[in-house]
Amino acid sequence: MPPPSFVQPALFHIPRTFRLCGTIRDLGRHADPQLAAWADQLTRRHAARCGWKPVVTRRVRFGVHAALALLKAPGAYLVPADIAPMTQLTDSVRHITTVLRQAGLLEGDRIPAVVTWVHKRIAPLPAPMAEEVRAWLTTMSEGRTDPPRRRPRAAGTIRNHLSWALPALIQWTAAGKTSLREITPHDVRTVRPPAGVHPTHMLTGLRCLFRILKDQHIVFTDPTHGMKVGAYPATIPLPLDTAHIRDALTSTDPAQAALCALIAFHALTPRQIQHLTLTDYDTAPHPRLTVDGRTISLTPPVADRLDTYLVHRHQKWPVTANPHLFINRTTAITTTAQVDNLWIGSRLGPRLTARALREDLLLHEAHATGGDLKHLTDLFGLSTNSALRYTSTVTHPGLDALQPDAPPGGRP
Structure with a gap:
């Protein structure tokens, strides 16, 4: 059963160190057996939901037992400062913290x-x-x-x-x-x-x-009331260096090549990539992807790179329970959540961004079709105002180098 709701504050704060402890399993033997058994059930359920390997589950169980042995008094709760020194004994502190927080045994958090x-x-x-x-x-x-x-x-x-x-x-x-x-x-x-x-x-x-x-009645009046914000400064989309795109498409990192291909050929946004699941990708009768209710027929270069990534994904995390198409080390074995924008940006590399890649494709598509507004809205799901940002560059004197008969972005 979970611990009681009251908390007994400690009289003195003594910094902890585990350098003299033998193993984390030895430390866990001092935990309350009843509380440890209850936490064991939560750990096993979380491990099954996330697809942990047995060795990972065993290490986290021992770590949770060791954390319970650190309780200062009956009915007390742990705080992140109690768990941090356990890095001296195990490298599974992140998983241990997740289980303890789900069990309601860990209160407080680091300052954002x-x-x-x-x-x-x-x-x-x-x-x-x-x-x-x-x-x-x-x-x-x-x-x-x-x-x-x-x-x-x-x-x-x-x-x-x-x-x-x-x-x-x-x-x-x-x-x-x-x-x-x-x-x-x-x-x-x-x-x-x-x-x-x-x-x-x-x-x-x-x-x-x-x-x-x-x-909140902290100030008496709003001095900005009635002031017009006005229009935000407009920016002109610019083409990328094709050498950077080719380097990402031919990268030995399957995740980088697949991400770059999805954005550079089909203009997917980071939000759409984050929410892609394995069931959104289908290869019969032809490779296609379901994104926001739209079915996108994938070009062969994109399908090849996506298949290579899926093989890599299965080989690296064969038992993961995460249903999302793109996963990393954290989301594959800790949670079933999607990756974040920072991971997508880091995989693309320092010379490319998702926004710049997407704008590069839309810009070349607008020039290849002679500024066909309806083509952009139908093919990429853009609004009329968003599509106008790209079609209006067709007559821009600084973008004459984008030839209509050139392949979009100079891609292979």
């Missing part, structure tokens, strides 16, 4: 990187203003259940909005402002963005900041 980043950036601000930004951060990262409700935002969204608004906060601090309650619409209109920051971006960040603080 975006929280540390925000606190570092707002350190030069006056104390009242910094406290107001921290209140905004709490709502952005955790959401709000009371009206007006808000969903938690991603770390990248938080970074972008604060990066855009922070130059204005620094300028107001230099002008003698100590709180955001003192900011007026005139202050917002006269603030100047630094080099590299568009005024539209700065106003977007300030509007997000003041709107949340106004909803």
